Structures are given as structure tokens and as C-alpha cells.
Amino acid sequence: MLSTMQDVPLTVARILAHGSRVHGRTQVTTWTGTGEPHRRSFEDVGVRSARLAHALHGLGVREGEPVATLMWNNAEHLEAYLAVPSMGAVLHTLNLRLPPEQLAWIMRHAGDRVVVVNGSLLPLLAPLLPHLDDVEHVIVSGPGDRSALADVRPQVHDYEELLAAQPADPYPWPELDERQAAALCYTSGTTGEPKGVAYSHRSVYLHAMEVNAAASFGLTPAQICLPVVPMFHVNAWGLPHAAFMAGAALLMPDRFLQPAPLADMIEAERPTVTAGVPTIWQGLLAELDARPRDVSSLHTVVSGGSACPPSLMKDFEERHGLRIVQAWGMTETSPLGSVAYPPPGLSPEEAWPYRITQGLLPASVEFRLAGPDGRFLPWDGTSAGELEVRGPWIAGAYYGGKDGEPFRPADKFSEDGWLRTGDIGTMSPDGYLTLTDRAKDVIKSGGEWISSCELENHLMAHPDVTEAAVIAVPDEKWGERPLATVVLRDGATAGWPELRSFLGERVARWQLPERWAPVPAVPKTSVGKFDKKVLRRQYAEGELKVTVVD
Template sequence: MMLRGQMMTQPLLISALLTHAETYHGDTEIVSRTVEGPIHRYTYRDAAKRARQLANGLISLGVRPGDRVGTLAWNGYRHYEIYYAVSGMGAVCHTVNPRLFAEQIAYIIEHAEDTVLLFDLTFLPVVEQLAAHLKSVRHFVLLTDRAHMPAHTAIPDLLCYEDLVNSHSDRYAWPEFDEETASSLCYTSGTTGNPKGVLYSHRSTVLHAFASSLPDSLDISAESCVMPVVPMFHVNAWGLPYSCTMNGAKLVLPGPKMDAISLYELIESEGVTMTAGVPTVWMMLLQHCEKNRLRIHSLKRVIVGGSAAPESMIDQLAEHGAELRQLWGMTELSPCGTTSTPKFKHRDSATAVLRSLQTKQGRPIYGVQIRIVDDAGEPLPHDGVAFGNLQVKGPWVLSQYFRRDLDASHTEDGWFNTGDVVTIDPDGYMKITDRTKDVIKSGGEWISSIELENILVGHPAVAEAAAIGITHPKWDERPLMVVVLKPGASATRDELIGFYEGKIAKWWTPDEVVFVEELPHTATGKLQKMKLREQFRDFRWPE
């Protein structure tokens, strides 16, 4: 018979994160650029008080445990308060991506059956367009003060957020309940078919915050000043509103202004030490600094996810004194799965070895298991050579999509199929070579579209590049590069193809380059290869 330990049992609840920050980091700042314009400053103590007021306000609107409360909002202090008030009272915080098409937004809100929708001024026109079709929503709340409420609106009985908060007491005791209770809900971007919901629990969220705070993960502490550029409507800003609160880090929220000038100003004025977002954001920031001969002073670490970062970006950030750290994850993983931090044995390694590690998606953080399998589901070796389909397990990996039957996303023994094709080396470092649907198969062999893209983005004239497989009469498929040049830059097809020489196997070298004004992206900033394949489906190789 097993001997049980004699330790206290206490549920892992999101409300406890804010209570801890209020108690021990009460004077630490949360700084937000508001939709209305001005910079807003307050503390964790202020945020906790207003979150309790908001919880009372939501109860007055009839919100009950288990109800879904939707948001359409930027990274700001009001959105932060909603995170904690909604989950803390036992309801479900449902962040909706406002960059999706109106029809997708409506589908997501109705599928989740949101009872209340809180939204920023930016999205008033979208909500006015959709309000009559959102049958589950009983109350619409505009995230602003009385002075900025619209004089006329198509939304009946539109409520003012500040009125709702300020008309209620901050006397509220966060309830205790089962840690497996649902806390928040995010939907996948839905590049194919309808978006799918991922329903997180309090337990999974708190465990994810612990793990993502570790030095080998995102390395967050009370000494940190963190600016999540990744939106709070995209996988909970990679969990940063939770991990920063857990550790009492200063939090800087950039609001709706994601341009290079605005981000640079916030980094410099607030002393940001760590920031996180997709590679296109950092390309934009680095180009701004290069053009205007600016230096980034406080930044120590940049977390990059969503797509692979090219080696040229690693070098450029290093010139500013900042380390680039790759993060791999998915909505289905809350999202953190792996990070590209080196090990003790790498401490005296040559720059080339360290750069090689930084270009990989990294090794699993504690709690996440990874493996690769072939198309028959048989495990493949972790030798850094074998390509396989990536599968994952862990306490913050979804077991089933919200309101969907079990499907092929999971194996019989409980592994989740990510859809990524990767290698894993003996040290556990995983490198994505492609998405299952994006890999280029030429003459029966695989070519990594991601590697082709990363190399070409290192060319000084190239702003963005996408590699897609185009049907070839002899080789099944061959890679076509679709390229956006930097403003004012020029390059020829032969010059760009020649840029690959000595960097990859000769048969990997793309056969053709086409230049375009822009590439299609998803609402979360990822390249839409499917749209590119559709755009170039009639492409014919030169004789």
C-alpha cells in the first residue's frame, strides 16, 4: 500500500496569482498604451482592486460560474482586469481574435455561447455589424470611459466599462473551487475549416505559468520588465499575463500601436528587458533602428514564436545586446512547448554552435514530452537526422477540442498530433523542417520550406520570403520562392538563387523566384501558404 504524504492541499487557481502580486508586488507598475491615446499607469494593487469590482459588476449582469465572457481587445490594463475577474469568479475568459473575418468572429462567439462581450473602441464598427446576429450575447460592454462613449450606436443598451467597474464595491472574496475548472478559451486561427476551441483549466494555466517562468523557458522574475507584443487575444499572450503576475514583473502593454516607432519608444522609456512576438515585428523594429541609427539599450531577451527566426535576426539583435530565444508552441499547448536555451556543456562553444542552437525551436520545458513518428505511427530516433511527425503530451496540452468529438488529432495512447515535421537531436533540441501540409516533396525526398525561407531572409535586400512546392513534370514538386523586397532595395532572380550556394544541398536549391508586393498572413501573423499555393497554382516552370 502506498504511503500518502501529509502536505496541505490547495487548488491551483488563477485568482491566487493576482492575490500574490497584490500582496508582495503591490507597487510594481502595469503600463499601458490606451486606445484613447494616453499612457496609463497603475500597479498590481490597483489592478487587483478593479478586478474585484469588475467581478461584482459581472455578477450584477447575471454572469455565473461556467459562463463564457468574450473579449475583442488589445493588450491593455482593462483587458488584463478581465482576465482575472472572469476566471477568478469561476467563469471562462474567452479572448476572440479581432483580426479574423467578421463571419469567423460571429461563428466563434456563437459556438462558445458568450453571454457578455467586452470590446475596445477600435472594434465598435465590427460589433455594430454583428450584434444582431450574436444571439447568445445578453450584454455588450465598451472598454472605455463615459467621455469616449459614442453618441449614437446600433448596439442597444451598450454599457460603459468604467461605469460598470466604478459602480461596484471592491469587496469580493475570490471563490475556491476545483482546479480542473475551465478558466479560459481560445480558438485556433481556422486557416482550414471552422476555428476550433481550446478550453484551458485553472490547473493547466498555473502549471504553465510556473514552467514558462523558469530560466530555461522565458526567464521571468521580479527584476524583469516584460512587454508582450504577442496579442492577449492570441493564446493568452503566450501566458505572459499569468507568468508576469506570478513573479511580480513590471508589465508593459502596447495597446493598439504595434508599429516600430511606438514599440521602440515604449522599450526605451519603460526599460523593457524582455519582449515577445512573431519575427515580422522584430524585422520591422530592427529596420527602424538601422534606418534611424538607433540603439536599443535595456532589452536583454527577445522571445520569437509563430514562425522560425532567421540567423540574420539573431545577429542583428546581438548587436543591440539582446539574446534571441526561440519558443515553439501551439494554441493546443497553452502555448509553450520548447525553447532554444543552451546547456552547461555549450558554455564555451563557438559562436557557430550557439547560433545553430538558436535557430532550432529548442528542447522541451519540464512538463512537455515530445516524440517523432513516421507516417505509420512508429517512433523514430532522436538523432537530429530522422524527419518525423511531431507528437506531444503534457499537463497543459489539450485532450479534446471544445464541443467536438474525439478525432485524429490524438493517438490511442494519448499523444497529440501537432502537424509539424521535425528532427530531434540527442540533446532533445527540436527543429521544425515544415508543416505536414507545407513540406516540399521532390523526387521522393523532403525539402524544408522553412530552411529555404530563413536563408533567403538573410539576404540584405529581402524583407520576406515564402517557399512553396509547385508541381513539376519530372520531380513531382520543386520549390518556388515568393519574395518581398525591402523598400528601395533591388535584387535579381539569379542573385537570390545564387545566394543559396554552399548553404544547402544543391538539389534543394529553388528553381525560380517571383517578386510580389506583399505576402498573405493569417490573423496571427503566420504566412498563409495555402493562399500562395492557390495564387500560383497555374505557375509553369520555364522550359
């Protein structure tokens, strides 16, 4: 039987039209450090997005073409988020924390001809331009020293002047197929070359609806959303599009991501929902401990990107009344994969084991666990396998293989099209995911698996430990054994034997590391995750000062 429903595509243009008209008085506020915050209405964002589309069209941007942004979280980046996909082009967000050579590689791979850049980031972009033959136009937004652009080949435009020069007519937004690409984001490439995920209009739209579900981040016109997660990092976890869709106000931190200005802006602007990686919350916790601020407006603090140490969650809640909600996802999952709200009706003690999982599976996403032999494992809370994911906002390929077509490496996608996450974990019978390790970080010791993350979390709960990272090192007898690298707190008194017995009270004896090494800080990737590659290299090259404790 034929359905009789209208065939209306799910596109970013619909989000833009809705937010700027129905929620026209809602505001996006951009923090400016010590000055007055900058405020702009969603209606004005709509008008300016149309002008940006006119301008990009005037520069020759056509449907299907990428437009790169090298920008902080601010109102102008939001305009690019809305205008570029709505005109049929593809928003290509550049990760400003990547090494310059990787950034250049990505821009060449995507074929970026136009870059919108914040003035403060010109010192990063300008030296790359001589190596980027494709780039024809650089559009500079906001303050910054533009002298480095004096002699470059591409045409340089000022964002505000460019917009002011456009016609005031509404832009003739094209009617797009919802399966066209809307946004392009590259993985940080911790292993091998960076890989691009091309989100579709459909995936962005459905993901925004899921973000706005009451069981997820629950954005409504009553919320003020502070995306601390950068807009170059998986579309700021979908929050800008979701907020514009729901009419939730946005508080944009711009480049002020340090703990002190974050605490200041929370106290001053009173956001209700925020999201970021655990290292951000670690820094904010220390800041609030040192100089308390009123952060009571926040009712939802989402932590994702890597596992949040349970001790951090407890400290935040006990000392500042802030409840951290863990969520799990990755570039390939848009990123919303699961959110760790506990089942209803539990006491705080009963709820705690659920809160420290990666979270509950939402309706549109499917999980399965592939065991070492490729068979799928039961959801019994103990069988650990590689997590595979399916759903309408989950990647099924990467952008631009050798022939320009999407490509599907066998270690990343199953034969039947599911995403292979490279994460090892378990599923509880009631749908909660617990990740125990990365497939590449798990320690394979005498035919058993030891989770590096579990050891790290226990170690970081010790008062003398600031950070800890555990890696697998070769061992003649066991194949691999764990090495614990530890950042000790200033004035720490505990030695390795004490830390080892502390751990011994929490995990099985055969899992206890024999090898211990102090490090000044755990090396991090561009998105703030532990970079164990570096530690493994340091160990291999004898750079770590290893003590053996039995």
C-alpha cells in the first residue's frame, strides 16, 4: 500500500528557516573575554546566513563543494554551520589542534577552495597557504593580526565587509536531497591517515532531533546551551544544529576555553546545559575549588570524548552540586551513541553503577558485540567484544578513497555495513554499554585481557595521583604485561608499592602492573585524549624511568 504522506526532505535549510523565524528572538551570545559579551538574535543569524550564502555563491561555491572553517565556537561559525549546508555546499570544519602538516593534508584531501577563519587563528593558517594550491579565498572573521596575509596568493576578504556587500534579498535555498552531504569532519588520525566522515542532511537532522529528546540533552526554548566541545569536533556534538532547531539559546565560549573564563561565563550567563571532554571538567573542578563561582544554573553537564573518571564525577557532585552525565560517541557516530541516565526509581547508590557506564542505547542506534572469533556475544554484562554500531546517523564509509568514491576499510566496517568502533566493551541486559578498553590498548596477558582503562580509573581515584595511563609492554613470559605511567600530585607521599597495594584492593592480583614509571604529564592527542602511541614509543626508546615492583 502506498503511503499518502508528503515527501518532505530533512535538511539543514529547514532548521535554519525554523529557528530564525519561530525562535527569532532567541539569542546566541559569544563570550569576548573581559569585554561585553556579543549578542545576536536567531533572526539576525538567519539574515546573515542568507548574506553568507550569497557571498559564497558569488565566490563560485556550488552544490556539493566543501567550504572550510578554521574557527572557534562563535556566532559566525554558527552562521557557517547553517548557511553552507543550506545552500547545498558542505561545511568542512578544521581541527585547529592538529599538527600543521596534518591540517594541510586534510585541506588538500578535501579540496578546500574557500576557508573561513577567525583572525586569531591566522598564525596557524597563513604559513600553510603556500602549500595549499586549491585555496582561492580566505574570509577572515574577527580581530587578529592580518599582516601575515599581505603577500599570499588567495584572495583575502573581511567577513563583515563581505556580508555587508550582499543583497538583502532572501537566498533562494535549493530543495536538496536529504542524502546529500551537509558536513565533513575528519577523524584526528591517531592511527594512520585522517579519515573523513561526510554527514548527510538526513543524519544531521535526525541527530538534532535525538539531541532534543527528553531522554537525551532535552533542549527546549527554556534552555541555554553552552557547547564547550569545539565546533570543529564532530559538529560540537550536534548542539548548534539542535539548539537552533529547538529554539534553545546558545552561549558560545569563542577561544576562552580555559577554566577561569569558563567559570566566569557560567556564573555571568547562567547556561543550563553544557557538554565537553573530561579534561575540561577536570580543569573547571580545580578552578572552582580554588575560586568558587555560582554554577547552579547548570542542570545537565555532559561529558564525552573519553571515559570520565568516576572520582571526577563524585568530586564535582560533592563539592559543587554539579551532576556529570556521561555520553559516548565518536566522529563516525555523529556522535550521539549513548547517554548514561540511570533507570528511574533508583537510590543514588543504586544509580551509580549505571552512571559510570557509557550509557543507554537510544532508539535509532543499534549495538552488537563481536567476540574474538567474530561471533556476536550476549548482553549479559560480562561478555566483552568489539562494539559494532548501526543507525541512520552512523557512518558506513569514509570520504574520498583513491578513486574519489567512499571507501570501507575492513577493520572499520563489517561486511554487512556496521561500523566497527575499535572499542571493547560489554552490554548489560537492560541496554547499558560499558567500554573496557580500546581494542588496540587492551593488554593481552597469558590468554586473558586486562583493561588498561580500568586500571587507570582506579589509580586516578588515589589522592596522590593526578593522571595515570597504562600501556601494554612486551613480556617474555606473558606475551604482554601492563606498565603504569603516573602523574603524581605535587607533594605526593605515596610510592609505587603503596599505589600497587591500593590497586590490589580493587582488581585481581594477576592484573596488577609490575612496571611503574613517573611522567610529568600524560601525552594527549589534539582532542585531549591520552595519546598512548607516544608512551609506547617512549618506552620502546627507553625514555621512561621504569621501576619494577612485585
